Amino acid sequence: IKKYLDQLGYRVILTRTSDVFVTLARRVEMAEQARAALFVSVHYNSAPSSQAKGIEIFYSESKETKARSAASKKLAESILSRIIRRTSAVSRGVKKGNFFVIRETSMPAVIVEGGFISNPEERLSLK
Helix, strand or coil, rough: HHHHHHHHCCCCCCEEEEEEEEHHHCCCCCCCHHCCCCCEEEECCCCCCCCCEEEEECCCCCCCHHHHHHHHHHHHHHHHEEEHHHHHCCEEEEEECHHHHHCCCCCCCCEHHHHHHHHHHHHHCCC
16 A cells, blocks of 8 residues: 555655554554654454455544534545555445544544455455
8 A cells, every 4th residue: 555655646654664563642643743644544344253344434523523524524425436446345334433543643534444354255365
């Protein structure tokens, strides 16, 4: 994703480049220090059922930061529609979430759950 966005001219900052743990607070701090325009956290889902599938995107809704919440929701909808259009994956929708990194950042922020690694077909497609 970074390489692709770099080619499009975006400045991308990763919270990590190897399999090391970075605290949630540190991730938010990094985004704030970089004065990021957007915060996108990319994950892959897992579920007890191997039948679970699809992509879902979370944003945080707050009465105190209505403009940021609206921008985050719009970002989530835009990302989801483009992913679904390009991959024909199942859409699980845009959802409100109370996750630290999307709640505590000051910029529009989303968490992309890009599919289920616990679903054999989806895992193969993700590879």
